[in-house]
Amino acid sequence: MLDVNSRSAENIASQGKTVISPINIAVAGANGRMGRAILPLLAADPDFAFVGGIGREGAIGAGLIDRSAAIGAADVILDFTTGNAAAELAGLCALAGGPALVIGATGFEPDELERIAEAARTIPILRSGNFSIGVNMLVGLVAQAARALPAHAWDIEILEAHHNRKIDAPSGTALMLGEAAAEGRGVSLASVERRGRDGITGERPTGEIGFAVLRAGGIVGEHSVLFAAAEEVVTLSHSALDRGMFARGALAAARWVAGRAPGEYTMGDVLGLA
Ligand SMILES: NC(=O)C1=CN([C@@H]2O[C@H](COP(=O)(O)OP(=O)(O)OC[C@H]3O[C@@H](n4cnc5c(N)ncnc54)[C@H](OP(=O)(O)O)[C@@H]3O)[C@@H](O)[C@H]2O)C=CC1
Numbered sequence: 001m002l003d004v005n006s007r008s009a010e011n012i013a014s015q016g017k018t019v020i021s022p023i024n025i026a027v028a029g030a031n032g033r034m035g036r037a038i039l040p041l042l043a044a045d046p047d048f049a050f051v052g053g054i055g056r057e058g059a060i061g062a063g064l065i066d067r068s069a070a071i072g073a074a075d076v077i078l079d080f081t082t083g084n085a086a087a088e089l090a091g092l093c094a095l096a097g098g099p100a101l102v103i104g105a106t107g108f109e110p111d112e113l114e115r116i117a118e119a120a121r122t123i124p125i126l127r128s129g130n131f132s133i134g135v136n137m138l139v140g141l142v143a144q145a146a147r148a149l150p151a152h153a154w155d156i157e158i159l160e161a162h163h164n165r166k167i168d169a170p171s172g173t174a175l176m177l178g179e180a181a182a183e184g185r186g187v188s189l190a191s192v193e194r195r196g197r198d199g200i201t202g203e204r205p206t207g208e209i210g211f212a213v214l215r216a217g218g219i220v221g222e223h224s225v226l227f228a229a230a231e232e233v234v235t236l237s238h239s240a241l242d243r244g245m246f247a248r249g250a251l252a253a254a255r256w257v258a259g260r261a262p263g264e265y266t267m268g269d270v271l272g273l274a
């Protein structure tokens with residue numbers, strides 16, 4: 001753990017962002033799969049000084065520090081926990097007037113997203129269901145295809161597959177792709193989504209955007225968006241081969257968001273795709 005008073009912090013105003021060096025960083029969910037992928041990268045990166053991990057309430061020791069200590073010491077907290085825990089942390093960070101948050105957690109209820117939006121009025125929050133370059137580029141391609149292929153002739157279905165320890169469905173990435181497809185069609189996802197099918201479902205309504213989910217073994221993350229017409233199918237897809245890629249994307253997000261003005265940001269902002 002770092003003695004935060006010992007860092008040589010140099011803050012300079014530059015293009016609407018205060019540059020902080022090194023960036024004091026804490027990780028919520030430090031002992032999880034993503035946390036374990038992030039910690040070695042942080043240790044090897046001179047841009048960052050790790051101030052500690054955050055576990056469940058009361059869980060300290062083994063590299064974990066108290067949540068309020070982390071909020072006090074960090075410039076940025078990376079959150080890879082759950083939707084519920086991330087929304088709670090966002091509220092606490094906003095109450096304290098900082099630090100900035102990078103949220104990678106998925107599986108949000110609508111009210112949790114509202115709480116995050118509220119917190120982002122006070123602190124900068126960058127949230128993405130997927131930190132890979134490929135998925136964030138795919139989001140733009142999906143919106144473009146959905147805009148070009150009319151709903152009366154082209155059905156959209158989103159398929160995702162993940163490891164058997166994942167607790168939320170559809171994945172955050174599948175929902176990002178669904179939002180992009182809906183945006184391309186000029187409709188709200190909530191008005192057209194179909195989350196799974198079972199039994200006598202009836203014919204597929206025109207304009208529906210369907211989600212199908214697989215959970216098996218150690219699959220890191222597979223996503224496909226099908227545009228299916230009567231006589232042809234276009235498939236846009238992405239395969240994650242290693243979690244390290246998500247971890248590197250999350251650190252790029254932390255570097256980007258540190259010192260920003262309050263607001264809600266996405267990986268599109270980091271990658272210049274927004
Ligand atoms: N945006 C992206 O690019 C990516 C996002 N993810 C998302 O990140 C999240 C974590 O994934 P993964 O690392 O695989 O999951 P894990 O289950 O391996 O890790 C989650 C961690 O969060 C901790 N945790 C759970 N609830 C709380 C809480 N209330 N307060 C504090 N800590 C808590 C767990 O603690 P404990 O050990 O005690 O259970 C665990 O250490 C998921 O939502 C996943 O979908 C994953 C990969 C990439």
Ligand SMILES: O=C(O)C1=N[C@H](C(=O)O)C[C@H](O)C1
Pocket residue numbers: 106129130162166170171172173174220221222240
């Ligand atoms: O839980 C995971 O593992 C992953 N979660 C994210 C999601 O829900 O989309 C990102 C990635 O697919 C891995």
